[in-house]
Amino acid sequence: MDRISIRGGHPLSGEIPIGGAKNATLPLMTAGMLTDERLTLSNVPRLADIDTMAALLSQHGIAVEPVDAEGRTLSIGGRITSTEAPYDIVRKMRASVLVLGPLLARTGEARVSLPGGCAIGTRPVDLHLKALEQMGAVIDLDGGYINARLAPGRTRLSGARIVFPFVSVGATENALMAASLAEGQTVLVNAAREPEIGDLAACLTAMGARISGIGTDKLEIAGVARLHAASHSVVPDRIETGTYACAAAITGGRVYLRGGRLEHLGAVVRILREAGVEITEDAHGLDVRRLNGLHGVDVMTEPYPGFPTDMQAQFMALMSVAEGAAMVTETIFENRFMHVPELARMGARVNVHGASAIVRGVPALSGAPVMATDLRASVSLVLAGLAARGETVINRVYHLDRGYEALERKLAACGARVERQAG
Ligand SMILES: CC(=O)N[C@H]1[C@@H](OP(=O)(O)OP(=O)(O)OC[C@H]2O[C@@H](n3ccc(=O)[nH]c3=O)[C@H](O)[C@@H]2O)O[C@H](CO)[C@@H](O)[C@@H]1O
Numbered sequence: 001m002d003r004i005s006i007r008g009g010h011p012l013s014g015e016i017p018i019g020g021a022k023n024a025t026l027p028l029m030t031a032g033m034l035t036d037e038r039l040t041l042s043n044v045p046r047l048a049d050i051d052t053m054a055a056l057l058s059q060h061g062i063a064v065e066p067v068d069a070e071g072r073t074l075s076i077g078g079r080i081t082s083t084e085a086p087y088d089i090v091r092k093m094r095a096s097v098l099v100l101g102p103l104l105a106r107t108g109e110a111r112v113s114l115p116g117g118c119a120i121g122t123r124p125v126d127l128h129l130k131a132l133e134q135m136g137a138v139i140d141l142d143g144g145y146i147n148a149r150l151a152p153g154r155t156r157l158s159g160a161r162i163v164f165p166f167v168s169v170g171a172t173e174n175a176l177m178a179a180s181l182a183e184g185q186t187v188l189v190n191a192a193r194e195p196e197i198g199d200l201a202a203c204l205t206a207m208g209a210r211i212s213g214i215g216t217d218k219l220e221i222a223g224v225a226r227l228h229a230a231s232h233s234v235v236p237d238r239i240e241t242g243t244y245a246c247a248a249a250i251t252g253g254r255v256y257l258r259g260g261r262l263e264h265l266g267a268v269v270r271i272l273r274e275a276g277v278e279i280t281e282d283a284h285g286l287d288v289r290r291l292n293g294l295h296g297v298d299v300m301t302e303p304y305p306g307f308p309t310d311m312q313a314q315f316m317a318l319m320s321v322a323e324g325a326a327m328v329t330e331t332i333f334e335n336r337f338m339h340v341p342e343l344a345r346m347g348a349r350v351n352v353h354g355a356s357a358i359v360r361g362v363p364a365l366s367g368a369p370v371m372a373t374d375l376r377a378s379v380s381l382v383l384a385g386l387a388a389r390g391e392t393v394i395n396r397v398y399h400l401d402r403g404y405e406a407l408e409r410k411l412a413a414c415g416a417r418v419e420r421q422a423g
């Protein structure tokens with residue numbers, strides 16, 4: 001297995017290109033199942049998760065073909081030939097459950113492996129299932145699979161008023177896609193407002209869907225009988241942007257994040273500024289630098305526009321070298337502090353009490369061999385390694401490859417001493 005080796009202590013300086021968002025691309029690819037015509041997606045990041053989704057779509061009979069040499073523009077299309085999403089693919093990536101709404105809407109049936117838990121939490125899909133049941137699906141769970149079909153006598157899903165008891169990004173996406181082809185009006189109340197939802201809604205609109213309330217927590221969808229071909233450019237990755245902003249800050253450097261957008265960062269900008277990071281925007285990206293010391297700032301993860309859980313680990317790495325203390329509270333996932341013991345091995349002082357961690361900043365971290373069990377935890381160790389004295393070796397690089405394209409090349413181009421070692 002590959003490893004990443006970092007020799008820390010070099011302020012980053014230079015430019016980092018921000019790619020399209022993984023968490024926008026995955027649902028956008030499943031939206032390609034909503035029509036027999038072609039959906040062309042550009043600004044697609046080259047990531048392991050995108051390959052996994054392409055493999056899943058091809059299992060359903062949908063071809064995902066690169067249009068350009070680099071594979072950043074994908075053409076998605078074909079007729080659905082199988083309505084089964086097998087365990088072997090779904091277990092690799094939870095976002096696979098996003099085929100459920102499109103399969104049901106298009107064919108009236110779906111058999112999708114239950115995604116199961118993962119390192120960060122149990123992550124049930126009950127809200128996805130309830131929403132689809134309210135739209136006329138009959139669902140049972142059997143042998144680890146979700147078996148879904150239209151209720152007897154129905155030929156299409158039907159519009160419904162769906163009130164989510166709490167915010168779920170994935171359940172909002174599945175319901176939004178299903179509602180686009182349902183008969184009649186659907187209202188999604190307490191819908192997720194993440195920029196990736198807005199991006200999906202914009203793409204569906206280009207495909208002929210009738211959606212209002214985009215960007216708010218109440219989406220109204222007037223179902224249409226069919227959707228058609230469209231082209232869509234994927235929104236820039238706000239989590240990649242925030243991660244590299246933390247990289248600049250933790251090394252005391254300055255980077256230009258080409259393609260980064262302030263409007264999508266939500267609370268991250270305010271919190272980073274409070275911590276002593278300067279962020280300015282121009283027409284093409286963000287200039288991020290740390291002028292003086294870092295200060296401890298408390299954060300609590302929340303649905304967008306609050307501070308994202310996908311930035312919690314990176315921010316904790318930053319706080320581990322800030323002056324003073326910071327309380328980091330995780331409210332979205334019950335087990336998202338796996339980076340804490342690894343950061344502690346590098347000299348960070350962190351105490352976890354239930355859903356909160358108290359981080360007491362230290363003057364310096366020291367390099368160590370580390371590993372993590374999920375994507376953002378892994379990248380938080382990369383950030384810590386960039387700031388630490390000596391060498392840090394990060395194992396289980398495949399987690400990073402799920403969500404960070406060319407991580408070591410992007411960092412090395414800004415002066416980081418980082419390399420991938422084939423294992
Ligand atoms: C591919 C993708 O976009 N992944 C993101 C998406 O995951 P994902 O869509 O899985 O996250 P959700 O917003 O659905 O999860 C939020 C919370 O709701 C719970 N829940 C969710 C659905 C459900 O049916 N029942 C239930 O209890 C989850 O366990 C979690 O505690 O949003 C998360 C929260 O911003 C991010 O961390 C993930 O990076």
Ligand SMILES: C=C(OP(=O)(O)O)C(=O)O
Nearest residue numbers: 023094095310375376403
């Ligand atoms: C948790 C994440 O992804 P997923 O929902 O695909 O596990 C993430 O992107 O940080």
